[in-house]
Every structure is written in C-alpha cells, then in structure tokens.
Amino acid sequence: MIGDKAIGSRIFNGVNAILLALIAIITVLPFLHVIAASFATGAELAEKRFLLFPTVWSLDAYRYIFSTDTIMKSMLISILVTVGGTVWSMLLSTLTAYGLSRRDLVGRRYIMFFIVFTMLFNGGMIPTFLIVQQTGLLNSLWALIIPVSINAFNMIILKSFFQNLPDGLEESAKIDGCNDFGILFRIVIPCSMPAIATISLFYAVTYWNTYMHAILYLSDSAKWPVQVLLRQIVVLASGLSYDGAEYTNVPPPEISVKMAVIVVATIPVLLVYPFLQKYFAKGALIGSMKG
Template sequence: MIQDRTFGSRLLSSVNFILLMIISLATVLPFLHVVAGSLTTSAEMAAKKFIIFPSDISFEAYRFVFSTGTIFRSIMVSVSVTLLGTAFSMLITSLMAYGLSRKDLDGRRTIMFLVVFTMLFQGGLIPTFLVVKELHLIDTYAALVLPLTVSAFNMIILRNFFQNIPEGLEESAKIDGCSDFGILFRIVLPLSMPAIATISLFYAVTYWNTYLNAILYLNDSSMWPIQVLLRQIVVLASGLDYSSSLDGAVPPPDQAVKMAVIVVATLPILAVYPFLQKHFAKGALLGSMKG
C-alpha cells in the first residue's frame, strides 16, 4: 500500500508549484502583452501602460505592416532560406558529427580541438566579410547560408548523441555489407530523430532570425528577408505624423506597429515548435550526457 505523503513533501510540492507558476507567468505575460498591444487602438495604447486584454480590437497595426507589397516576397525569402539552410546544415553537421563519433577516425582529437576552439575564438566581423566578398557571395542568398552552415555547439550535441548508439548495430550492418553512408542514413539517423529534430529547430531559428548577415551581404532590397524588412517598417512607423493624416484616418501608434512586427516575426517559427516538442527535451538531454 502506498503511504500517505508527509507534510514536508506536500509543502515542498506546493512551493514548487507556486514557483513554477510565477516563472510561467513571468514568461507568458510579456508575450501576451505584445500580442494584446498589437491589437490595441491608439486611444487605449495611450491610456494604458500594460495591456493583456484590449477593450477594442484593432488590426490597424497589422494592416500597416502588410501594406507594403514586398512583405510577402520577404516572407518567401525567409521561408526558403530557412528550409534550404536547415536541410543543408543538417546534412553537413550530420556527416561531420558521425565521422567524429567514430573512435577509429585518425586525428579525431585534433579535429575536435579545432571545433571547440572556434567556440571560444572567432575571426570577427571584418575577416568574415572579406572571406564572403572574396568568394563572390555578395548579393547572393548563399551568403545567408554558408557562413552559418555548421554550428560547433550543434555538431557536438549531435556527435554525443551518435556515440550513445550501440556499436553492435553498426558492426552487424557492416557484416551485411552496408557502407558507412548506408549505416549513417539507414541506421544512425533514423535512431537519432530526437537529436535531429532538436538540432533542426536550432538551425531553423537561426536562419529565420537572419538579420546581420542580410544587412552586410545583401545590397539589393528586393532580396531582404523578413527580419530586415520588418526593421524598415518599424523605422517608417516611428516617423509617422500622428497629429494629422491626408485621408483623415489615424495611423496606428508606432508602439503597436512594433508589437505587430514582433508577432509577425515570431509566430511562424513558434508554430513549428509544437510538432518538434516531443523530441526537443529528449534530444537535448541525451546529446549532452556523454562527452
């Protein structure tokens, strides 16, 4: 028979519950404020400092954000760069992580040292720009992908995950005549879906939030991803004249526009997370257990 919980355990559970609720509210409330602020009218935005439930719903901020004809092109640019960049990064990262996870690889420790070294010391902004320029990648979408292809942190997480796979499976596959690529794509990767989903999400967030590289390497405004265009919209909204308007309409407040921009920039990548959530925690934990 299961004994009744002691007073101490019940008290500890209650304290944990209260602390977790406070942390959850501290995390959720700012985002709810941003969403509510993007749907708030000018009068309510001026009257209240913190809004969770707007009295009157207004979509003027979103109409202003989507009023430019290039925003849908920028969204397609960001979606394309995110999908292709994530796929390419996962391919290169998986190949590198699998090779470094093999104990019989010559020079494995030296290569791992060089990988970890890049996490501590990097070339810097100007040398990176010069490399991209010399490779003739300016004003190409490759400039948004190639500099971010492999993350040392993501590669190490994936490598550690690969090391947890029993060696007997690979030995059996080799006996059956399977090549190293066959072992990777037919055995290792299917067994590593939690880690693959986790690292894919990391890469997807990185590519979706690409801003600095686009500013540095893309001079053609028609090639800008959504993050750069949204920044231009925020700058434009900050210069609006709220005292008068040619057609008599009151433009949305710049604060509401900024919040709408945050929602537009966050919602697409946030919608992907629920599909990967079941793999996320497991992949991150298992990939960090073994060094």
C-alpha cells in the same frame, strides 16, 4: 509513517505545482501583453502601460505592415533561407559529427581542436566580408547560408549523441552488409531523431532571425529577409527616413507597430515547435535512462 509520507508528498506536489504555475504565468504574460498591444488603439496605449485585453480591437498595425506585397516576398525569402539553410547545415553537421564520432578516424583529435578553436576565435567581420565578396556570394541568398553552414557547438552536441549510441547497432549493421553511409542513414539518424530535431530547430531559429548578415551582404532590398524589412517598417513608423518599400497609409502608433512586428517575427517559430516537442520529450527520457 506511511500516512505522513503521503501527506508530505501531496504538500510538496501542491507547492511545486503552484510555483511552476506562477513561473509559467510570469513567462507568458509579457508575450500576451505584446499580442494585446499589437491589436490596441493608440488612445488605449497612451492611457495604459500594460494591458492584456484591449477595450477596442484594431488591426491598423497589421494592415500597415501588410499594406504592400513586399512583406510577403520577404516572408518567402526568409522561409526559403530557413528551410534550405537548415537542411544544408544539418547535412554538413551530421556528416561531420558522424565522422568525428568514429574512434578509428585518423587525426580525429587534431580536427576537433581546429573546430573548437573556431568557437573561441574568428577572423572578424571585415575578413569574413572580404571572403564573401571574393567568392562571389555578395548580394546573393547563399551569403546568408554558406558563411554559417556549420555551428561548432551544434556539431559537437550531435557528435556526443552519436558516440552514446550502442556499439552493437553498428556491428549488427556491418554484419548485414551496410557500409558507413548505410549505417549513418539507416541506423544512426533514425536512432538520433531527438538530437537531430533539437539541432534543426536551433539552426532554423538562427536562419529565421538572420539580420546582420543580410545588412552586410545584401544591397538589393528585393532580397531582404523578413527581419530586415520589419526593422525598416519600425523605422518608418518612428517617422525616420526609409528607402525601401513605399507605404501610402498613415502609420499607426509606433508602439502598436513594434508589437505587431514582434508577433509577425515570432509566430512562425512558435508554430513549428509543437511538431518537434515530442522529440524533445523523448530526448529527455533517453538522457534520464542513460544517466
């Protein structure tokens, strides 16, 4: 019996490993194709619809994208908006979530109702634009941060995580003389790093991918984030009109430029993820232990 169980366990583990490996390959192959196509020549892209290793490696698409300093300025703007917006959003979300996680908060249910209400209904694009205009945020980088300062879903996740922390932690901190802010910054936040890291990544990806708000609120092309500029580069490579930065080089193949744009827009987020991976793993372990 024991031997049969051991054999069955090995077969299950082997089949599981094969299936997971196939899923991983299916997931990675499209991105490898995007990277390979960004380095391929126009002739090879015309011959092959799918490739993983270009016969001749070319940097024409990347030279075209970085042919002026405009792209670097847009990258710096995106980094500034992403870092500043993430810190601002996490500060507001953490304070709001901690307050709502306190069961003795007066009017807690009514506040939660109005927050959840915003997840289902909103004023729409035109009222939001008018508010941004009337508050003087139009054509300012703050217009990319203030209107999306708090995401209700992310805040609710933080609130639920705070509520699952042992009550004894706060009680012992109060005995030691900590006030509410001391409990939050010395006890709750250090114990909630998995959730905070996860929500921070959600906010960072949202700010990094800012496109529509920049189109609506920024009329000065010098303040465009990288996503908007990359879109204009793709438009220029397609042979359409473009009113932004001027490029003197002959555009490389449109497909190659599109693939290079995807790589440039994706790599920064991929570089950040490994630093937060340990918090995701720790969060999964905590969840399994609590379950």
